[in-house]
Amino acid sequence: MSEEDLAHQVKRSLLRKRYLIVLDDVWDIEAWNRLEASFLDNGNGSRVILTSRLHDVAPQDKLHHETHSLRQLTPDQSWDLLKAKLYPGKDLTPKLCELQQQVVEICQGLPLTVVILAGILSSMDRRDWKEVVEGLSLRNVSSIEQCIATLELSYKHLSDNLKHKRSEDVANDYLMQLISRNLVIVSKPGSIDGQSLSHSRFVV
Template identity: 30%
Template sequence: MEDILDTFLVLVDGRPHPDHPADGNLVRRLTEKMGQLTFSLSKVKARHDIAAAIEEIKRQLQEGAERRARYRVDDVLARPAAAATSIDPRLAALFTKRSQLVGMNVPMSTLINMLSASDDDMSNRKMKIVCVVGFGGIVKTTLAKRVFDEFKANFCCAAFVSVGRIPDLKKVFRDILINLGHTDSNLMVLDETQLINSVRGFLESKRYFIVIDDIWDEPSWNIIRCALDDNNLGSRIIITTRIHAVAEKVGCSYQMEPLSYESSKQLFCGRIFGFGSKCPDLFSEISEKLLRKCGGVPLAIITTSSLLANKPRNIKVWSELCDSIGSGFESNQDMDNMRKILSLSYIDLPCHLKNCVLYLSIFP
C-alpha cells in the first residue's frame, strides 16, 4: 500500500510547477487553473488503476484473515520432536587439565590470599565475598574452578554453579542445593522463595564455600545473595562477572588481566608443539603476529593454537590463517565457541561503543 501511495503522489497528486509560481495576474492564474484541470482529467485512468490496486490488496488481506480463522492457526502449538539445546561453550573451562594452565599461579595465589583467614579471630568468622571481574575469554571461570578445587577441602560443604546471561534463578538455587548435598526430591515444585528458604536452612549451621559463576546483572546477584546467609562461621564466596557494576556492589574484587607475552607464547607453543617445547625459528615471526592478534586473551590463544595444531606445519598455511582470523572465514567448533563467548561482550556494550567497534572492524 505504501508503494501504491508513492505512485499516487507521482502520477496524480500534481503540484504547481516551480517555474510558474502563482502571482497577482488574474489571467495567468486562470490559465494555470485551466491547465491543472486538463492535467487532472488526463489522469482519470491512473486514478482508477490505483484504486483498483488498493481494492485488490484489501481483497487479499480479507482472504488471508478468513484462512487464518478457518484453519485456526492461533490454536496450534509448536511441538518439536527434539528441541535443540545449545551447549554452554564455557563448560570446557571447568575441566581444563592442570598441565595446560599457563599464567595462573599469580592470580591463584592472590585470590586465595583474599579468601584466606586473617589473624583477627572476629574477622575470620565473618563471611568473605570476592568478585573476579574481567571481559569474556579471560578465563575467570577457569581461575575460579581451580581455586575452588584447591580450597573446598577446608569447608563442610561446597558448590560451584553457573548463572549465565539469561538467568533461571530457580535452577541456580536447585543446583546450589544439589551440589551442597541436599537430598530433598521435591525441589522441582518449589518456587524462588521456598528455594531461598531451603538454601538458608541448609547452610544455617555450616561453614560453606560457594562459587557463583558468570553473573550478568545486579538484580540477579541481589536475589542470590539473599540465600547466602552470613552465619559467622567463616564461609567464603567467589562470584565471577563481566559487569563492573556487580563487582562494585560486592566491594572486594580481583581484576583479571590479559596474559603477558611470555605466558601467551608458552600457552600458544605448548598447545601446538607440546608443553615445554619451543616454537621453531621458521614459525617465530608468524607466531608473533598471531599472538598480537590474540592480545593476551587465553580463549583466543587456545582457539587459534588448537586450530593450527590440526593443520600442516607450513608457513603458507599459518599465514593464511593469520590473515583470515579477523574475517571469520575460518570455522570450526572451537572458533564458533570463541565467537559466541566474545560476541556476548559486544552485545553488552552501550550503543556508541558498538558503533565504534563496528568502524574498527570495517577499517582495521
C-alpha cells in the same frame, strides 16, 4: 518451584553451616542480586566467590565485598603459553614465528583465548594457519568479543559428530536413513535434500 521458593530452600539448607560457594563465569549482575539474600553471613568464615569476565558484574558494595582483578598475560607470556600448548618441549616452526605479532594481538592477554587458538591450529594443516590468524586479526573488538569469536571458530572446526544438531537436522538424518532402506518412498518427484524435504510427500 518458583525462584523465591528455591532461594528460601537454599537459605534454609545453609543455615548455621560453614560453606564455600563458587559462582563461575557470571555474565549478569542480576543473577547475583537474586541469589545474594540466600547466603547468610553467619560470622563463621563462610565465603562466596564470584568469577566473571566482565567488570560490571562485580558487586559494588565495597564494605562487604572484595574485588580482585586478575592481570592479563603479557605478550611474552601469551606467546610462551601458545608455544607450550602447540609444541611442548619442541622448537617452533618458522611459519608460526611469522605470525607471532598477530597471534599475540588476537589473544589480548586472555589465557582461554590462547589455549583455544592453540587447539584450533594444532588440528589444522599448517598451510592454513595464516588464513585463520589473519581472519581473526581483522576483528576490531574487545577482548571478551575476541574470546567469543575464537570459541565460535573452535566450534566450527569440530567434526560433525561432535557438534550439537538441531532437531530438524536429526529428523532429516533419520528420514534419509528410512528412504535409503526403502522403508519410506518419495511419492512426489523432486530433489531430496535438507531444504526440499519439507515440500515433498512420502509414503510409508
